[in-house]
Amino acid sequence: MISHAWGEAPATIGFRSKVALDESPETLRKVRLAVARAKEGDQDALRFLYISYSNNVYGYVKSIVHDEHEAEDVTQHVFAKLMTTVVKYDDRGVPFFAWLLRMARNVAIDHLRANRLTPTETVFDPDISCGADLDRSHTVKAALDTLPDEQREVVILRHVVGLSPGEIADRMGRSEGSIHGLHHRGRRALQRELTRLDSTPYTRNGRELVAA
Numbered sequence: 001m002i003s004h005a006w007g008e009a010p011a012t013i014g015f016r017s018k019v020a021l022d023e024s025p026e027t028l029r030k031v032r033l034a035v036a037r038a039k040e041g042d043q044d045a046l047r048f049l050y051i052s053y054s055n056n057v058y059g060y061v062k063s064i065v066h067d068e069h070e071a072e073d074v075t076q077h078v079f080a081k082l083m084t085t086v087v088k089y090d091d092r093g094v095p096f097f098a099w100l101l102r103m104a105r106n107v108a109i110d111h112l113r114a115n116r117l118t119p120t121e122t123v124f125d126p127d128i129s130c131g132a133d134l135d136r137s138h139t140v141k142a143a144l145d146t147l148p149d150e151q152r153e154v155v156i157l158r159h160v161v162g163l164s165p166g167e168i169a170d171r172m173g174r175s176e177g178s179i180h181g182l183h184h185r186g187r188r189a190l191q192r193e194l195t196r197l198d199s200t201p202y203t204r205n206g207r208e209l210v211a212a
Contacts, residue, residue: 021056021097028095035096038086046086050079053097057104064108064171074111078104105171113156143193151186158183 031052037045057078062071081103089099144152153172157163165183169176 022052023097027052031096032091035086035089035091038082039089046079046083049082049086053100054079056097057100060101061104061108064105065112070111074104074108077111078107081107109153109171139194139197143190143197146193147186147189151182151189154179154182155186155190 031049034045034048034052038049054075058071058075061074061078062068065071065074078100082100085103089096144155147155150172154168157168157171158165163171165176165179168174169179172179174182
């Protein structure tokens with residue numbers, strides 16, 4: 001248990017995804033103080049922020065990665081990253097928790113891309129794939145790399161991760177209409193690039209990116 005100027009917080013074991021967020025004026029005052037101390041390297045302040053927000057971050061991350069164990073890993077990564085990034089937080093009308101959730105979203109999406117769902121280096125297994133398959137995987141990667149960042153993210157989340165336009169809109173903080181537009185433009189641009197490269201794109205499970 002910690003007891004400092006920003007108050008006491010009980011120790012927790014594991015994560016719970018359904019935790020009400022305390023946004024009372026007194027709690028927000030304590031959070032502002034803890035953030036200021038954390039920027040100065042105060043480990044107890046960082047622990048206070050972890051105990052205060054880790055369950056809420058875990059619930060949010062789990063809604064993105066759809067796996068409890070991966071959500072735990074990502075949540076731990078978020079707070080490990082917070083130790084060095086908290087100095088970047090500037091309270092100019094943006095609540096600390098909103099800023100923390102945006103960072104958690106980015107870490108979760110990076111985790112999905114790096115570990116299993118980006119159709120680049122891991123689309124085909126080099127140990128079992130023929131040369132043509134390896135060539136195709138490299139071509140898909142090259143084609144995706146030509147897309148603007150948001151178009152590429154929408155195409156990956158739609159056709160590889162398998163999210164609906166509404167789910168993608170929630171995760172990217174955009175309207176569903178804008179997601180449809182990004183998806184349409186991204187597919188058209190990807191198809192043109194793949195036609196130029198004379199290749200047919202496939203995701204890991206065999207579905208075509210541009211034909212779906």
